[in-house]
Amino acid sequence: MTEPILQTIGITKSFGALQASQDISIDLRPGEIHALIGPNGAGKSTLIKQIAGGLRPDAGKVLFRGEDVTPLGTAERARRGLARTFQISALAMEDTVLQNALLGAMGAGGTAFRFLRPALAQRDLRAVAENALELVGLSAHAATPTFELSHGQRRQLEVAVALTLAPKAFVMDEPMAGLGFEGSKNLTGFLDGLRHTAPILLVEHDMDAVFALADRVSVLVYGRIIATGTVEEIRNDPDVRVAYLGEDA
Numbered sequence: 001m002t003e004p005i006l007q008t009i010g011i012t013k014s015f016g017a018l019q020a021s022q023d024i025s026i027d028l029r030p031g032e033i034h035a036l037i038g039p040n041g042a043g044k045s046t047l048i049k050q051i052a053g054g055l056r057p058d059a060g061k062v063l064f065r066g067e068d069v070t071p072l073g074t075a076e077r078a079r080r081g082l083a084r085t086f087q088i089s090a091l092a093m094e095d096t097v098l099q100n101a102l103l104g105a106m107g108a109g110g111t112a113f114r115f116l117r118p119a120l121a122q123r124d125l126r127a128v129a130e131n132a133l134e135l136v137g138l139s140a141h142a143a144t145p146t147f148e149l150s151h152g153q154r155r156q157l158e159v160a161v162a163l164t165l166a167p168k169a170f171v172m173d174e175p176m177a178g179l180g181f182e183g184s185k186n187l188t189g190f191l192d193g194l195r196h197t198a199p200i201l202l203v204e205h206d207m208d209a210v211f212a213l214a215d216r217v218s219v220l221v222y223g224r225i226i227a228t229g230t231v232e233e234i235r236n237d238p239d240v241r242v243a244y245l246g247e248d249a
């Protein structure tokens with residue numbers, strides 16, 4: 001079996017008496033979209049925060065590209081290629097699409113680029129930014145102020161910003177939230193292709209998107225993974241149907 005790019009081993013986290021993550025072991029393999037679903041309050045965000053580095057587990061480990069990154073913070077994990085997207089506030093709305101991508105590329109280049117700005121580095125940064133926009137299909141909008149983009153295009157721009165870091169894996173938190181039917185359909189098509197650039201751990205409430213995209217689905221209920229499998233396996237799992245899909249088995 002292919003080595004996972006991202007893996008949690010026995011992640012456990014409590015808030016007082018509440019066990020928000022109970023011994024969670026999941027992985028993300030090259031080329032796949034692995035969806036994490038579960039009812040409100042199941043612990044999806046808590047798990048994602050521990051994977052991205054914003055929250056320290058009480059026990060367990062996060063491995064990224066074979067390395068234990070549990071002690072590292074969000075910025076250090078991002079530098080190593082773990083891209084977390086869909087924190088919309090990260091975009092500068094008054095700036096153009098290209099300027100936003102350039103800001104991302106400057107972050108990727110580190111502080112030396114930011115303060116020294118040699119001409120060559122500037123050209124490199126611009127190339128990185130333009131390439132990222134091309135990959136997400138926003139080149140034609142490079143000079144457009146970001147606030148003029150549709151919600152779906154903003155999500156694509158967020159991915160472009162993340163792409164400037166040459167990510168090895170994406171962690172996405174509800175990318176379909178707030179998009180209408182058309183927007184969700186378009187973004188679904190876009191994410192479908194993106195898995196070949198880097199695999200995606202996808203937290204999503206939109207079941208149409210999950211069932212269309214996921215190679216594997218993990219179901220989280222009360223802080224525990226109750227099933228992991230293909231879409232077909234998850235749809236037919238009696239425990240999942242009772243606990244989450246709201247059906248009598």
Ligand SMILES: Nc1ncnc2c1ncn2[C@@H]1O[C@H](COP(=O)(O)OP(=O)(O)OP(=O)(O)O)[C@@H](O)[C@H]1O
Nearest residue numbers: 015016018020038039040041042043044045046047
């Ligand atoms: N910082 C915190 N302090 C105390 N309790 C917390 C904290 N963060 C989350 N919780 C609790 O942990 C549980 C899991 O919350 P979490 O936000 O991870 O769920 P979720 O599956 O992401 O929910 P949703 O789908 O509504 O976003 C909830 O009961 C929540 O109230």
